[in-house]
Amino acid sequence: MDGGKEQQLEEQVSENMDSQHAETRKKANNTQPISYLDEAAKKENLRSLPSASVHLLKKFFESKPVRKQSTNAPSSTSSSSSKELSTNDILKTARERLLQHNTQNLDMISLAVGGLFAADSGLPSEKNEDLKLAILLQAAVLKFSNQQFDDARKLLSLCQTFASITGNALQRVVCYFSAALQGRIFRDIGELAPEAPAEGNQSMPTLEEALTSFQPVVAVCQQEFPICQVAQFTAIQAIVDNVATAKRVHIVDLGIKSGSHWPIIMQALAGRHECRLELLKITAVGTPKERIEETGKKLSSFAETMSIPFAFRLIVSDMKDLEEDFFELAADEVLAVYSDMRLASLLSSPDHLESLMRTITKLNPCVLVITEIEANTNAPTFLDRFDAALSISAAVFDCIEDCMDQENPGRALMGVFFWEMIQNIITTEGEERIHRYEKLDFWRAFLTRFGIVEIAMSDLALCQLQLVVKTNPRWCSCTVELNGKGLIIGWNGTPIKSLSVWKSQQDDG
Template sequence: MAEEGNKSSMKGRSKGHQKLWQRKQPRRELVDLGTLLVQCAQAVAEHDHLEASELLKKIRQHSSADGDCTQRLAFYLADGLEARLAGIGSQVYRNLMERRTSTTDWLDACSHFHSSCPFDRTAHYFASQAILGVSQGQPRVHIVDFGIGFGLQWPLMIQRFSQQEEGAPKLRITGIDVPQPGFHPCEMIEETGKRLADYANMFKVPFQYQGIAASRWDTIKIEDLNIDEDEVLIINCMFRMKNLGHETEAVNSRDRVLKTMRRMNPKILILGIVSGLSCSPFFIQRFKEVMFHYSSMFDMLDANFPPPDNKARKMIEKILFGQDALNIIACEGAERTERPESYRQWQARCLKAAFQPLLVDPATLKNIVQMKNKLSHEEFFVVEDRGWLLQGWKGRVLYAISKWEPNETHDDK
């Protein structure tokens, strides 16, 4: 039934995207920005500078960072095409990444995003239910978070631990993330630890934090994580596996990270992924996937961010969406750090690494659906498919989350 529900929700995908890209633009020449963008991408792929430049000029005339969702997306995709055409994609991307954004402003923008769109809220609830399920009654819990970022997932979890009848366990979080550019590469990881420690202290939850900066997660050594057999070990990785780098036939960093996670022998692995096909080595196929993925994201923001929140919306679109899209479009090799795969591809990877899937708890699914119906726009959907909780907008799957346990019959330590 889940499969049928998923297929049903996906039916209108192509028509929905076609309508999205062919919206009439008042007081301007009627153009199909989607077609122009694909034509431009083809010219860029063929190194036809004259044709690509003419198409870019036309796209610029009909796009704007302040227009409707189609015009805004075209504005950012054009940045990626322009950088690729000039052969400076990696340089442009590095410059964007090195620009400092106020932590307060960024957290405020993220708060607006999370309250308007249910993806993170749902994923965090799913994860907290899974963690509570395996740690009930246990005195010590150790969460290793690959890609902790600002740690926005953990205040709710700390609060839930504090409400347990038997009292809160001793909580240890190991936060892993890539070092930031600049003079203080570990600043974000350390600041996250301080904020979480303050939060745990507020709710009287015994707390310990260890931050690890690692550019390549496949080089992390298990002994550096200080795992204690007396602790319930939980591995969490929320929407960051897409950043695991350059894939080659000889070294597959994603499989290596999953094998490291398996050797850690956790009680549970919670894996959230951005579901997409932007890993393709073929540029045109990759560009079309980016265009359709982000057309859904920009359309979703249009429907869920009221006008007073334009500043927050613009920050999300520029930093979260625009930079990622530029990286996929304009960068190659090791410089391309955005490589989303579909949840079915991750299913195969996890099975290969000797994990076995755990089914979505029916009560958790019911609560998530009820929350979605009560708090979110009707075009958001959430369905279950073979142990994956799928979330999306207007029929397109955008995010997926699942939970896994070590497969003891296929012990590949």
């Protein structure tokens, strides 16, 4: 792609961003370190790229609160050498310094005051307090793993004293993990576990309560959280690429949430001139019925404004109970399946996961797009699970800190999700531990057993991904790497989410 077309493509994505940030965004584009995507962008023609304007999401959810520009937004011109240390950097330093000492006979008083470990840490002086807190948590989990429960509880009590659910990313991570580890100790010794972390006088709601009461916030959270945006826009482009010549398109969304991503594909399909769309059908799978019906009404209303022939169907069912007959497929429909962090929810019941995949295989979709959390919290040993959950949580809370203002309601929703995840991974075993995640290589080995093959994403999809990252200067720490034919999306280099595209081998016959 020549320079003029590349500029035209970028303007297509960012035309509705506030004009006052245009110069900042331009500078951010010049420093974004995703070089392989630049090469992909140069190869692609402009014709089929859907307009990924942010105004579509704003129009779909008009009631969303407007985020104020933070005075602490990262500078788009800052160099990587001066960039602030990540929470994972601090945790790594804490672990290294801790392992230099005999953890069996660790002096907790010295540890608490931090004099022994903070000296010559190599970190900026303002980070020493965070380092002390990180060491406390790391020491506590080592004491727990050695079944030194009294020492572990004393260390965790100190964590709770100095950590805060409303503090910086490191403090929030330590607050959640120390509370969960306390709960695990109480469970193991047969005592009543302490209450969940609280903000002020408000106790932490359950995830289901949060999704119900914060429902309008779900779309806000997806917009403000770059990992979601990058994955969604890339997934949408992958679907558009594979239904390019279909007149009747049927999309199955396994576990639909706010549905805020589907107006983008509506615009993409409505803009086709060489192959007019006769019907777009979206089948949403999930519960509760009332929430998904509301999503369907909003999608239908939006489709009407776009003059798109549209149908919305709802399948109220658990994933494990899905059967081929539920989907009412028509012979002239081209089917695409979108699974956003759904397969891992069945890892605790392998038979149910295999049943779901057999059902999807029978549907014979032309494309299957899968995103999953890129971490191995399904490891057999507790310490490996703890470290995996800690690493990804630290990256996510850094991302929240960088991208969401303090008053943004999405912070609370993300906090609820990760508290439930952390608590479940650390305090439970067996079938109770439902937050089991695996890395992309695991999913490759699993999916190929069902007669489907991984396919590469188009250069256009990769170019789209690059431009989405560049639309917001706050997102400059978002990292994207090719992994085979799939993508790994992360923050400050720590993997958070994988995205892969698949096709049934039945289509090759």
